[in-house]
Amino acid sequence: MPTPQYSLPNFLFNALSSTARLYEKLGLSVVSTARPFSFYRKVFFQSRSEAAILADLEDKTVVDIGCGLTPFTENSMFQACHRQGVDFYGVDPKLEKGFKFGVVDSLWSTFTGASKAPRGNMPGRHKAIGAYADQLPFDDGSVDLVLSSWLLFVWIQDPTILAAIFTEFDRVLKPGGRISFYPSMRWQDMTAKYPFLLDVLKQYQSEQQFWTYVRTSSLPFAYTIHLTKNK
Numbered sequence: 001m002p003t004p005q006y007s008l009p010n011f012l013f014n015a016l017s018s019t020a021r022l023y024e025k026l027g028l029s030v031v032s033t034a035r036p037f038s039f040y041r042k043v044f045f046q047s048r049s050e051a052a053i054l055a056d057l058e059d060k061t062v063v064d065i066g067c068g069l070t071p072f073t074e075n076s077m078f079q080a081c082h083r084q085g086v087d088f089y090g091v092d093p094k095l096e097k098g099f100k101f102g103v104v105d106s107l108w109s110t111f112t113g114a115s116k117a118p119r120g121n122m123p124g125r126h127k128a129i130g131a132y133a134d135q136l137p138f139d140d141g142s143v144d145l146v147l148s149s150w151l152l153f154v155w156i157q158d159p160t161i162l163a164a165i166f167t168e169f170d171r172v173l174k175p176g177g178r179i180s181f182y183p184s185m186r187w188q189d190m191t192a193k194y195p196f197l198l199d200v201l202k203q204y205q206s207e208q209q210f211w212t213y214v215r216t217s218s219l220p221f222a223y224t225i226h227l228t229k230n231k
């Protein structure tokens with residue numbers, strides 16, 4: 001079986017994953033953040049303009065897995081899609097109970113690039129759904145694009161849960177649909193660490209992009225992985 005290569009991106013990614021594991025060991029819940037559309041544009045859409053991305057997504061269904069506080073912040077992709085009438089959903093189990101919008105939420109949101117503190121009365125609230133990534137309330141073959149920023153392999157590392165999540169993505173995705181997630185190691189190294197992915201995703205073509213992105217909400221060196229389901 002191939003082993004993950006030593007490289008600076010892998011080192012940083014593994015350091016990040018260890019921090020997340022420590023959080024779990026300490027019984028702390030996953031941090032909820034609110035990265036802006038400018039961040040999603042860069043890591044998921046090759047920095048294309050906001051207008052071009054929204055035009056492309058006009059007739060598509062998009063689901064943001066582990067959306068955190070983004071539905072409640074003005075400069076998020078969730079809110080931009082809502083303003084433009086794009087069918088965009090945010091999914092996060094914490095939405096079930098509702099966020100408290102206290103100091104901690106505000107600090108994490110600002111730290112990760114929100115222009116204003118999160119507010120509970122933002123529009124489009126009905127598309128912010130309380131659910132887990134492996135139990136999505138969407139019909140089979142109904143979704144065009146699954147995005148996930150700062151969740152998979154970072155906060156969720158258990159192979160059984162990851163297998164269930166990618167199987168669920170496959171269920172809801174249309175043929176030709178896409179999964180894009182950030183941050184990641186090289187895909188070859190990720191599949192060496194989690195070999196089951198090759199089996200669950202055998203109907204998918206993979207593509208990866210390496211980013212150097214230095215800011216508080218990103219890893220300085222990391223990959224975005226795009227997985228496209230065969231038609």
Ligand SMILES: C[S@@+](CC[C@H](N)C(=O)[O-])C[C@H]1O[C@@H](n2cnc3c(N)ncnc32)[C@H](O)[C@@H]1O
Nearest residue numbers: 030032033034035066067068092132133149150
């Ligand atoms: C670090 S935040 C990322 C928020 C946003 N995507 C961003 O990039 O700023 C990760 C979010 O994933 C959520 N989460 C944790 N486990 C999850 C699961 N099994 N399914 C979906 N979301 C989950 C957490 O509640 C948290 O709000």
